[in-house]
Amino acid sequence: xxxxxxxxxxxxxxxxxxxxxxxxxxxxxxxxxxxxxxxxxxxxxxxxxxxxxxxxxxxxxxxxxxxxxxxxxxxxxxxxxxxxxxxxxxxxxxxxxxxxxxxxxxxxxxxxxxxxxxxxxxxxxxxxxxxxxxxxxxxxxxxxxxxxxxxxxxxxxxxxxxxxxxxxxxxxxxxxxxxxxxxxxxxxxxxxxxxxxxxxxxxxxxxxxxxxxxx
Numbered sequence: 136x137x138x139x140x141x142x143x144x145x146x147x148x149x150x151x152x153x154x155x156x157x158x159x160x161x162x163x164x165x166x167x168x169x170x171x172x173x174x175x176x177x178x179x180x181x182x183x184x185x186x187x188x189x190x191x192x193x194x195x196x197x198x199x200x201x202x203x204x205x206x207x208x209x210x211x212x213x214x215x216x217x218x219x220x221x222x223x224x225x226x227x228x229x230x231x232x233x234x235x236x237x238x239x240x241x242x243x244x245x246x247x248x249x250x251x252x253x254x255x256x257x258x259x260x261x262x263x264x265x266x267x268x269x270x271x272x273x274x275x276x277x278x279x280x281x282x283x284x285x286x287x288x289x290x291x292x293x294x295x296x297x298x299x300x301x302x303x304x305x306x307x308x309x310x311x312x313x314x315x316x317x318x319x320x321x322x323x324x325x326x327x328x329x330x331x332x333x334x335x336x337x338x339x340x341x342x343x344x345x346x347x348x349x350x
Contacts, residue, residue: 136314136317138189138192141185141189141313141317142189144317144321145182145185145186145317147346148178148182148320148321148324149182150345150346151324151327151328151331151345151346151347152175152178152179152182154344154345154346155170155175155345156172156175158341158344160338160341161335161341161344161345162175164334164335164338164341165330165331165334167334168330168333168334169330170327170330170331170334175327177323178320178323178324178327181316181319181320181323182320184316184320185313185316185317185320188309188312188313188316189313191309191312191313192306192309192310192312192313195302195305195306195308195309196306196309198302198305198306199299199302199303199305199306201302202295202298202299202301202302202303203299203302203303205295205299206292206295206296206298206299209288209291209292209295210248210292210295210296213285213288213289213291213292214251216285216288217251217255217258217285217289218244220258220277220282220285221240221244221258223272223275223277224238224240224258224262224272225240226275227271227272227274227275228240228268228271234268237261237265238257238258238261238262238268239253239254239257239258239261240258248292248296252289252292252293255286255289256286256289259282259285259286259289260286262282263279263282263283263286269282328347331345331347332347332349336349
């Protein structure tokens, strides 16, 4: 459900609840139809629960946006480093098809995250476990320390992606919980509003106090 719609409805519901709490005459008339102060208090608790869950939902989506931005920027940088390393490796082993295939350095790159991770893990892990290849790459400024650092960042990309998915799931769950709580509150309010129209049928000005239009 749209957050703005919920916020507007919450404003109306709170106005009705406060209107009852602040007017003894309304309290008396509603009590005759079962809407005692305790029952009004129940509605207020439901209202407060929704507002609490709205706060959590906003926070969870903020966390999702932060995690997504962090992941996107980090992956862009790590991917850039990987592509430079790949290009240098292709120069270092130019014409050595078997070596290039060993490092999965031939052909087009995978554009999906999972495909790219597979390519990057194969390149770095096989390169770091090949002394001969490391000696060749060192001539182009690629020490084992530099390659190990880049490999570590590849694994961090996967971790940040997992975090992003986790935050996305938490945000979606917070929305579900907020909507369910609002549905419960609105059912309470719908019944309250119907009874208020009955109890205050001869007092339209009191209905207006509650923000309810007489039908």
